[in-house]
Every structure is written in C-alpha cells, then in structure tokens.
Amino acid sequence: MATNASPKFRDPDFHPEYHHPDLNKIPHDGLHFWQFMIAGSIAGIVEHTAMFPIDTLKTQMQARSCSSPSVNLRQALRSVLTHEGPTGLYRGIAAMSLGAGPAHAVYFSVYELCKKFFSSRNPNSHNPVVHAVSGVFATIASDAVFTPMDVVKQRLQLRNSPYKGVVDCVKRVLREEGFRAFYASYKTTVLMNAPYTAVHFATYEATKRALTEVSRESANEELVIVHATAGAAAGALAAAVTTPLDVVKTQLQCQGVCGCDRYSSSSTWDVIRTIVRKDGYGGLIRGWIPRMLFHAPAAAICWSTYEASKNFFQKLNTSKMHS
Known part of the structure; x- marks a missing residue:
C-alpha cells in the first residue's frame, strides 16, 4: 500500500499558485490535513473489505501448526466453505474495519x-528516496494503530476459532x-512493511513512468488505469518479497490458538529458525499466492479509491473558494 499520491500527471516543475487566503492553511494538492485522513480511511476500508476473503x-x-498438513489455496477455500460456509470467509471483518480505517x-x-517535509515543500517531485522514506515513517505510525486489531482479526479468521467476536477476543x-x-x-510487522514499502514505491514509480511514456498525450484520461496497473504490479512484487516475514507475523499473532505453535520469544529470527527446522524453507513462503492475489488488486483498489476521494475534496474546496 504505497504509491505517489499526486492526483494528476504533471510536470514536476509545475506548481500552481493560489491566491486565496484560506489556502495558506491547506497543504499540497489543495487539501486540508483532515481531508487526507478521511480519504485514506475510506481507501483502507474499501481495500480490505473487498479483499478480505x-x-x-x-x-x-x-x-498451520507443524502437526497440520500444508494446504494449497484451493484446499484452503474448500475447507472454509465446507466447515463454515461462505460467511467463514468474512470472520473477523469487524476487527478489520475497526483497525483499517x-x-x-x-x-x-x-x-x-x-x-512534503522531505521534498523541501515540493511534494509533487518525483524523488523515489523521498517517497520510500515517507512511506517507512507512515508504516511505523500506521502499524502501531493497526497491529492490535490485526491480531484480533487473524485469530477470528482461524478455522474453529474459540472466540465469539471482537469484544470476546479482546477480553x-x-x-x-x-x-x-x-x-x-x-517489530516483525514494521520489519516486513519497511522493505515492502520501499519495493512498492520503487516498482510503482517505475511502472507508472513507463506507462505514462507510452501515451503521454492521454495520460490524464488514463489516470485510473495507470494507477491501477502500476499499483497492482507494485503490490504483487512487494508481497512476494516480504512473504517470509508475513508468515512470521501471522504465527506470532496466532500462537497458542487452534493448535498453532507457541513461541517463548517474539524474536523474528527465533521464529524463522523454528519454522525452518520444522517445515523447511518452504514453510516461510506459505500463503505467498493468496498474499500476491490480495496485494495486487488491493493496491489498485486502495489508491484508486484514495485518488477519487482526494479529487472529491479538491472539487469541494474549489467550489467553496469561488462561492
């Protein structure tokens, strides 16, 4: 979940001048701080709801614990539908909504x-280092908010979960x-999301520029397609690279529940060594296919929704300026 958030493809040296006094309080892209928050919240909820199954x-x-056999995506889907029905695919969605927004x-x-800070107040500059560093800071902050509800969500998603719901799980x-x-x-989540963000940004920027060069004249008209395609490529690659750390994160969050192994330490390396000893290196890439299937469209959905929400607020602010 990371890309360049500029709403239009534009020359990096083009900086529109605003002369309305209220805009001194508005950050780049003509949006207030709270409007960025609402746009991001909407994007997150839409993304995770759509891809929750x-x-x-x-x-x-x-x-899966070491005593449980490995399953592929089709077997996992059949197991959920057989034992819990279609609603089993949505167990824990309430916790996700509470955390993702x-x-x-x-x-x-x-x-x-x-x-804005790292680009010397030129947030529309195309500097991949600035984008990556900004994404890492954003990841550290957002993971601190989301991790508790992610723990609840994942425990509710387990087959035969012993919890009745979000409140029961928390208690x-x-x-x-x-x-x-x-x-x-x-710590594992941040360790995973930092490289995820870096790979995501680099891939997104490269893909977006390549797609824009193909048809520069119609770049604005193809904005949604470009964002979706670049986001999907970035999400898929970043997800594949960071799958081992995602496995560690999942096992730490679900330890001791439904037969999952319990670890005496939350050290990432200790968990990795345990997984490799019991399941081999293949245990570190469990779920890589659904992870890629999740993050590719999720990135496209998230950023398309975010841009649409930003455009709504931009038009709203513009209409207020001229009213």
Whole structure:
C-alpha cells in the first residue's frame, strides 16, 4: 500500500499558485490535513473489505501448526466453505474495519506530511528516496494503530476459532496473555512493511513512468488505469518479497490458538529458525499466492479509491473558494 499520491500527471516543475487566503492553511494538492485522513480511511476500508476473503485464506494457510498438513489455496477455500460456509470467509471483518480505517488515515496523512517535509515543500517531485522514506515513517505510525486489531482479526479468521467476536477476543487475550500479546508481532510487522514499502514505491514509480511514456498525450484520461496497473504490479512484487516475514507475523499473532505453535520469544529470527527446522524453507513462503492475489488488486483498489476521494475534496474546496 504505497504509491505517489499526486492526483494528476504533471510536470514536476509545475506548481500552481493560489491566491486565496484560506489556502495558506491547506497543504499540497489543495487539501486540508483532515481531508487526507478521511480519504485514506475510506481507501483502507474499501481495500480490505473487498479483499478480505483472500486474506482469510492466507491467514489459515500461514497459521498451520507443524502437526497440520500444508494446504494449497484451493484446499484452503474448500475447507472454509465446507466447515463454515461462505460467511467463514468474512470472520473477523469487524476487527478489520475497526483497525483499517484509523490506520489508513494515519498512514496517508503521515505519508503526505513527510513527503512534503522531505521534498523541501515540493511534494509533487518525483524523488523515489523521498517517497520510500515517507512511506517507512507512515508504516511505523500506521502499524502501531493497526497491529492490535490485526491480531484480533487473524485469530477470528482461524478455522474453529474459540472466540465469539471482537469484544470476546479482546477480553480473553487481555485476561489470558496480557496487553503485550497485541504487540507481539509489531517489530516483525514494521520489519516486513519497511522493505515492502520501499519495493512498492520503487516498482510503482517505475511502472507508472513507463506507462505514462507510452501515451503521454492521454495520460490524464488514463489516470485510473495507470494507477491501477502500476499499483497492482507494485503490490504483487512487494508481497512476494516480504512473504517470509508475513508468515512470521501471522504465527506470532496466532500462537497458542487452534493448535498453532507457541513461541517463548517474539524474536523474528527465533521464529524463522523454528519454522525452518520444522517445515523447511518452504514453510516461510506459505500463503505467498493468496498474499500476491490480495496485494495486487488491493493496491489498485486502495489508491484508486484514495485518488477519487482526494479529487472529491479538491472539487469541494474549489467550489467553496469561488462561492
């Protein structure tokens, strides 16, 4: 979930001048800070809701204990539909909604602020280093918000989950494992999302520029297609590269539940060594197909929705200026 958020393809040296006094309080792209947050929140909820069934299958594949046989995507889908029905694909979606909205609001707003700061107040410059660094800061902040609800979501997604719902899961985890259980995977999550963001940004920028060069004259008309295609390529590649860390994150979040292994340490390297010893190196790439199937369209959906929300607020601000 990371790309250049500029709403139009434009010359990097083109900076429109605004002379309305209220715009002194408005950051780049003509949006208020709170509008970035709302746009990001909408994008996050739409993205995760649309792709939630795939995320459920990924979680069940990755959380298998050493005593459970490995399953492929088709077997995981058949298992869920057979034992729980179609609704089983959406267990934990309430926890996702509670976490994804605020987390994406934080992600996009921090990203926009950092991009403006690190680019010397020229947020529309095409500097991949600035984009990557801004994305890393945004990731650290948003993961701190999302990780607790991600723990709840993944435990509810497990087959034969012992929890009745979000509230029951939160209460039981607090009572049985303590507050630290909600952040047992935080370091691994940040360690995973930092390179994910860097790969995502680099791939997105390169793909977007290549697509824009193909048809520069109609770049504005093809904006949605370009964002979707570049986002899908970036999401798929970044997801594939960071799958081993995602497996570690899932196992840390689901440890001790439904037969999943429990670890004495939350150290990423300790978990990796345990997985390799019991399942071989193949255990580190469990769920890589559904992870790619999730992140490719998810990135396209997320950024298309984010841009659409931003455009709505831009038109709203413009209409207020001229009213």
